[in-house]
Every structure is written in C-alpha cells, then in structure tokens.
Amino acid sequence: MAFDLAFIWAGIIAFAVLVYVILDGFDLGIGILFPFLKSEGERDLAMNSVAPVWDGNETWLVMGGGGLFAVFPLVYATVLPALYVPITAMLLALVFRGVAFEYRWRTERWKWVWNLAFFGGSLIAALMQGIALGALVQGIEIENRAYAGGWWDWLTPFSVLTGVSVAVGYTLLGATWLNLKIEGEFQERMRKASFGLAIGTLALIGGVSLITPFLDPVYFARWFSWPQMLFTGIVPVLVAFATYMLFTGLRDKHEMTPFLAAISLFVLGFAGIGISFYPYIVPPSLTIWEAAAPDSSLEFALVGTVVLIPMILVYTAYAYYVFRGKVRPEHGYH
C-alpha cells in the first residue's frame, strides 16, 4: 500500500484536537477569567473579543469527536463510555457557556446568571478536558471491543493534576489573548496576571511530565532510551525556548509574542503526549491500526478531508484577519 491510511488519519485527528485546544483554549480561558474582571464593561469587551470566532473554535471539538467516529470508531466506542462522567459534564458545561454568548446581552436582571454560566461552564469544560486527557494517558481497559473498566476509573490524583494543568494553561492563553486584544489599564492587568499564570502552567506541566514516564514502562522507554533521546530531547529544549520568549515578551510588553509562546507550550505538551502514546491511540489497549475503520471508510473520508481542511484553515484565518486588532466598546451587534 502506498499510503498508511490509518497513520495519516491519526495525524489528522491529532491536528484537529490540537487546533481545538489552541483555539478554544483561549476562548475558555477568557471564561475562567470572567469573575476576576473589574466591571461589566470589561466583561463585554472580553466576550466580544471572541464572539465572532467562538463558534468556529468549538467546531474543532465536534471534528475531534466526529473524526474519531468516522475513522477510529472503536476508539470512539470505548473511550467515550470509559470517560462517561467527564464527557457528559463537559458537554453540559459547554451548553452553559455557549448560550451565555448570546443570553448575556438579552437581559439586565439575569446578567449575573449568564456571567456565572460563562465562568462555570468554561472552568468545568477545561477541567473535564484535562481530566479526560489524564485518564487516557493512564490507560483504558478494553476487552472484546468494549470498555471493561469501572465508572470511576478516570478519577485519580494524576487526572486531577492534568485537569488543573489544562485549566490553568487555558487561563494563561486567555490572559495573553486579552493582552493582545485589549488596551490600557485592563491590558496591563492581564499582562501582569500572565506572569503568575505562566509560572503556574509551567510548574503543572513540569509535574505532569515528570510523572508520565513512570505511569507505564513503555512511556519511560519512549523518552529515555538511546537513540530516541536525540529526538525526544528536543522537546524540553524547545519548551525552555518558548518559556524564555513568553517571559521576555511579557516583560518587554510585546503583544503577539506572549500569546504565540503560550500556544507553543501547548503544542509542545501535545507533541510530548504524542511521543508517549505512539503507536497506541488508546494506551495500553489499542494501536492506531487496530482501531482503524476499514480502508474503504478511510479512503472515502480522506479524499474530501485533504481538500476541505485547507479551505477551512483559509477561511478561518480570514475570519481572524477580519476581526484583527483591538476590540473596542462600540464593536459587537448586540
């Protein structure tokens, strides 16, 4: 076979999830920052800075789920029951924060309710995504093409740690996004908050990275055996560089650099997880090839995907370009 379809698809799904984490990450992070903003005016601005794009951002999550269903149905059919509680909680949380984008402008008396929904929904969604990730890293037990573990297996100190890491990391993305999109004293406050959030994110990512290799000997071998270390060793070096750019960017009051550096941290963390996982898609039970749908499914889906994903990236980039620059109070249609 000329192409390893399952491998290509694993790459596409990983890409979709990564794009989701980056795009919805800052968007959820703004929700988590909501109660710490000083006035309704600031909350209006923060919300309007993502209002034109949040829909598209969340569509990548649908793509992650739908993509799995299409090309790795066995993963979809085993991981979702294993993560029943965090997935359901995440979905409900996303309902609250999604509608808050519109409802918040439709009422004065209940504005606080939708502020709370936006904050709580964003926080819970972020925590649950992190917990789901941690649970997947820990491994999911599968027998006879079905989840074979218990209902609360996902809940461990490690998954709670990954949950908190993702939530804090998203908040950092949100704060650096606002540093980019907002002006004046509000921007300055976000810049200062980013320092603390960056330290927290790095400490948590460090903790997760130190524990992960010891969860499974396979992970350990992946990271610490020669000669792979030549490649895996690049990741920590790049993390150090991104960290340097993040802090100097914040110090020198750059606007774009800290945001991009924070994104880079997520990309590198994601690459780290990919290194640990490969060739598994659900460790320690399923490899990419075991979980793949029949070739006729992979081929049919791939033909359109290679055309459509570049188009999506173009018009998504265009939408961001249209709404570039600082948000100002007069923007928004409400």
Place this chain on the structure above:
Amino acid sequence: MFDGMTAELLARIQFAFTVSFHIVFPAFSIGLASYLAVLNGLWLWTKNEIYLSLFNYWKKIFAVAFAMGVVSGIVMSYQFGTNWSVFSDKAGPVIGPLMAYEILSAFFLEAGFLGIMLFGRERVGPGLHMFATFMVAFGTVLSATWILSVNSWMHTPAGFSMNEVGQFVPEDWWAIVFNPSFPYRLAHMVLAAYLTTAFVVGGVGALHLLRDRTNIAARKMFSMAMWMAVVVTPLQILAGDLHGLNTLEHQPAKLMAMEGHYDSYPDGAPLILFGIPNEAEKRIDYKIESPKLSSLILKHDLNAPLDGLDTIPDDEEPPVAIVFWSFRIMISIGFAMLAIGVWSLWRRWKGELYEATWLHRTMVLMAPSGFVAVLAGWITTEVGRQPYTVYGLMRTSDSLAPIAAPAVAASLTAFIVVYFFVFGAGTFYLMRMMGKTPGGIDVKMGLNKGPIRTAGITPVQQLNSGVVAGE
C-alpha cells in the same frame, strides 16, 4: 425518578429527549438562514431599507437560536459514543465518514462565516457580507443533506458488506449516500424547515399587525411568509406523500402502524381517519374510516390488497399507538397550513391581507405549529422503525453501550434539568425579541409624518428599539 427502568430504555429516553430539543433549532435556523440571505439580497438589490431593517431584526433572533442549536448539537455528536457505543463501533465505518463530511463541509462553513455575517458588515463591505450570509445559509442546508443521508441509511441501508467483527463495511459510497429513502427524507425535512420558519415569521408579523396594521415592516414579513405558506405547503404535502410511498416499499411495518392497519385487507384497505389504538387487542377502537381510500392513496387502486401488522412477527413490530398519533398530528397541521395558505390568498386577492384580523389571530396561534409538526414527523419515522437502529439488521437492544442504568439515569436527569433551564431561558429571550416591534426606518423614509400613523400607538421609542439601519 427512573427506578426500575433498564439502561436501554433510559438511553433511548435520553436520546429522544436530547435530539428532540436539538432538532427544533436546526429546523428554525435552516429556514431563517435562507430567509436572511433573501432579505440581505433584496436589500442590496432594491436598496429598500425595509429589507435591511428586517434583516437586522431576524439576525439577532437567528444568533440566539443558532447558539442553542450549536450547543445542543455538540451533545449529539458525543452521545453516539457514550450511550450507543456498540452501534458506533459497528455502523461507524459507514455513517462516521458522512458525519465527518457534514462537519468539514457544513459546520465549519456556518461557524466560519457566522461571525462575519453577524458582526462584519462594516468591516468587509456589502459584497463579502452577502457572500458570508449566503455561505451560512448554504451551510445549514448542506448540513441537513449529510445528516439526512446518515439517518436515511439507518432506515434503508445499502452499499455495504459485513466483516468478521460484525462491522458494516462500505462497498459503494454512491449507494450509501443516495440510499433509497434519502431524496424523499431530505426534500421533506428541508421543506419542513422552510415551512416552520415561514409560520414563525408570519406569526410574528401577524402579532405586530394586530398591534398596528400600518407597520410596514410587519406587513412585509407577513406578506412574505404567507407567500411561502401558499407555495411550500402543497409541495410539502406532495413530498410527504412520495415519502410515504417510499416507506411502504422499504419499511411496510412502519406504514401499517401509521395507518393503524392491524389486519390485512385483501380487497382494498380503508383509510382510518381517527380511532384509538388498542395495542393489547391489536385493533383500533372507535374508528372512523373511509373504505378503500388507503389502497387508493398507497396503491392508486381502490381494490389493491394491503398487508397489515398480522403479517409481521410481534418482535419486529413498532409501537403502534405512538406512531398512529404522531402521524395524525403531523398530517392535521399540514392541512391546517394548507388551509391558511388558501385563506391568505383569498384575502390578498381581495386586497385585505393586512386587515384580516382573524387570519392574523390564527397565524399567531399557528406560529409554533411547524415545530410540533417536525417533532411529530420525526417521532413517526423514528418510533416507526423500531425495534431496529439499522433497519432489519441491527436491533436497538444490540446497539447499547455497556453502561449501567444508574449512570444513564443520572446523566438523563442532568440533561433534563439543564435543558429545561437553559433552553427555557433561551425560548423566553427569543419570544421577547419577537415581541419587540419591528421597524425603526420610518423616520428615515419620512413615513411617520404621513396620515397612515393613526392612533399614535407607535411612539418614538419603537424607532430606537435597536433595529436601526447599519447597527
């Protein structure tokens, strides 16, 4: 609350509950997105500000409804995995790629251009803004196309083989996408979405005409909606009829339940207009029927034989009463819509469309009727295909995830509480927005100075109600 129920029943209730809440919003946003594209096109073409004013009025309502559709839709895209994992594993290779195409070709399109449509008119200029508005409308229809292909395949599976682990393996994608019931189902649903929206728009127009029959924005939307009712309702009845004939061919048991035919009729089946299904005794009590009419409709022959549910093994029969009732609700609404269309045509011909107070009152009452019809129609087709998820091949009971009843009961409770709270509030906001008087362009057009402002019931505040041209 859910004591003693099996995980399967709870999971079915959960799916029915979440999908019923969800379908209401797409049904509305498919129609409304197209309406917005038409309004924006008319505004650019005619430069008549009334179209811009209507665009801005319905745009805000669209944004709220669309947000509700998006968040309730994300739930659907994960529920296949959480609750119906065996189905997902087995049918995923066939329907998964179709859903991936829906996401890639339609969801991203809608979401990507929605921001520009809502916020971007000044930033991108009228041409690109029109393009974005059209893309949103196109995306909603394209999304319906893919998901109805998926749903139709589950009703009339085609183009597949089975592999050694029991998965459906795609063999012929053309046959899968254009499976036998797909064209009928697609036409029926898209027309339903347009009709549903027409009745909402018409109902809102009628409400404001009852308050002030000189309101030109209300007149315009009412008139447009009534034309839709006149044109689309007959098409919809025709599409429904063709869909029914298709069901007779591929899912006869469903049609027997819809018709209430427990018994076979070797020489012409009656059309049962009304009656009460008695599932224990397998007969329709108190029935009012018209002899041989069912054979005429379905076979175009008064004396054509029609089989009844007595030819179907008991464990392959759908629940009759639900299907029987929901079908009649849908049909009744369809003919009521037809009658209203005719009524409006008559009043329009007499030049009294805006003075027809009883027509306006009826339209206010009928505003939500499309939603009821859509739900009733989906209940008919989905309950009617039980006990299967993939018709004739995979039973609902074999599709379930290995989940425990308490877990499903807990999540079902959470969905019910959250949906009633969130979507209840959203419906309240939508209704409040629809209650606001449309217009706000009267001053610019100088019409408020003319004699048509009668009793002074359109004071200045309406002009500032946020629907000012150009935002």
